[in-house]
Amino acid sequence: MGCVHLIDHPLIQHKLSIIRDATTGPKEFRELVEEIATLMAYEVTRDFPLEEVEIQTPIATAKAKVIAGKKIAVVPILRAGLVMADGIMKLIPAAKMGHIGLYRDPNTLQPVEYYCKLPADLQERDMIVVDPMLATGGSATAAIDFLKKRGTKGIKLVCLIAAPEGIARVQQAHPDVEIFVAAIDERLDDHGYIIPGLGDAGDRLFGTK
Numbered sequence: 001m002g003c004v005h006l007i008d009h010p011l012i013q014h015k016l017s018i019i020r021d022a023t024t025g026p027k028e029f030r031e032l033v034e035e036i037a038t039l040m041a042y043e044v045t046r047d048f049p050l051e052e053v054e055i056q057t058p059i060a061t062a063k064a065k066v067i068a069g070k071k072i073a074v075v076p077i078l079r080a081g082l083v084m085a086d087g088i089m090k091l092i093p094a095a096k097m098g099h100i101g102l103y104r105d106p107n108t109l110q111p112v113e114y115y116c117k118l119p120a121d122l123q124e125r126d127m128i129v130v131d132p133m134l135a136t137g138g139s140a141t142a143a144i145d146f147l148k149k150r151g152t153k154g155i156k157l158v159c160l161i162a163a164p165e166g167i168a169r170v171q172q173a174h175p176d177v178e179i180f181v182a183a184i185d186e187r188l189d190d191h192g193y194i195i196p197g198l199g200d201a202g203d204r205l206f207g208t209k
Contacts, residue, residue, distance in 0.1 A: 004167055005180045007043050012036055012182050016160065020198045026207040030083050033132060033205065036160060036182060037087030044128060044158055044180050045092070070126065073098050073119050077131040077143050080202040084130040084158065098122065100129075100146060102139045104192065111142040118150060126154035132201035134162035134181065136192050137169030144174050160201075161185055163194045 015032045018024055024032075051068040054061055072095040076085035079101075089095060101115030119125060129143055140157055147155055155177050157170060162181040165188050170179060185194050198204065 003178050004171075004184075005043060005178065006184060007040050007180060007182050009039060012039050015039075016182050019160075019204075020196065022199070024204075026204060029204050033083045033160070033201075034087035034090075037084035037130065037158070038090050040158060040180060040182060041088045041091045044088070044156055071121070071124050072096075073122060073125040073127050075100060075118070075127050075129045075143070075147070077102055077129065077139055078115060080132050080205055081130040083205055084132060084160070088128060088130065088158070095128075096121075096125065098127075100143045102142060104136075104139060111139040113142065113146070116146060118147070122147070123151040123153075125152070126156070127152050128156050128158055130158045132160045132205075133194060133197065134159040134166035134170070134179070135188060135194050135197075136163075137166035137173075140166065140170050141173045144170070144177060148174075156180060161194055161197055163188045166194075 015036050019029055019032050048070050049068040050065040052063050053066050055064050072092055074085045074088050074095050075098040076082045077100050085097060089097065096119040098118035099115060102111045102113055105112055127147055131140060134140055144155055157177055158180045161183045163185055167179060170177060185197055187195050189195050
């Protein structure tokens with residue numbers, strides 16, 4: 001099965017506690033989600049290959065390391081993934097961004113696609129799929145399905161909070177995909193929400209109900 005990385009850095013855990021708090025408003029919530037995504041990106045990109053180059057410092061020539069031509073695309077699952085994508089793009093400004101629009105049918109809890117726009121050269125890029133909540137795993141699994149059908153091979157999934165059920169579903173459908181999370185919570189409730197979670201991430205990000 002694909003590896004699950006739990007990123008438990010103190011700064012991430014502190015900020016995660018604030019966004020879980022029901023009294024945290026949309027502005028602070030958005031800022032913190034973006035900050036957490038930026039911090040998580042350090043671990044998500046840890047395996048990027050390096051190559052040695054020669055540069056001229058103000059003092060002398062020196063051998064230095066740069067990322068070895070890695071092509072990346074960040075793909076938020078709309079709409080809640082948008083703010084996380086912005087946070088990751090701060091560290092990887094040369095990355096391209098795709099968008100996958102999904103919503104969860106309230107009766108079946110299954111994902112329904114309503115929008116998909118991806119880079120033309122996606123087959124040449126490793127993809128970082130982002131969505132704050134990995135609940136049932138339906139949306140993430142479907143998004144990864146869409147990418148693989150279009151020829152993408154290297155895919156990482158980055159979420160703030162995951163339920164064990166969601167992790168298991170993604171691992172079963174896509175055992176090659178690495179999952180990065182800041183917290184693994186207890187379980188899902190009868191409506192497919194993560195317990196204790198943080199509520200509906202999209203509504204809290206954008207101030208909607």
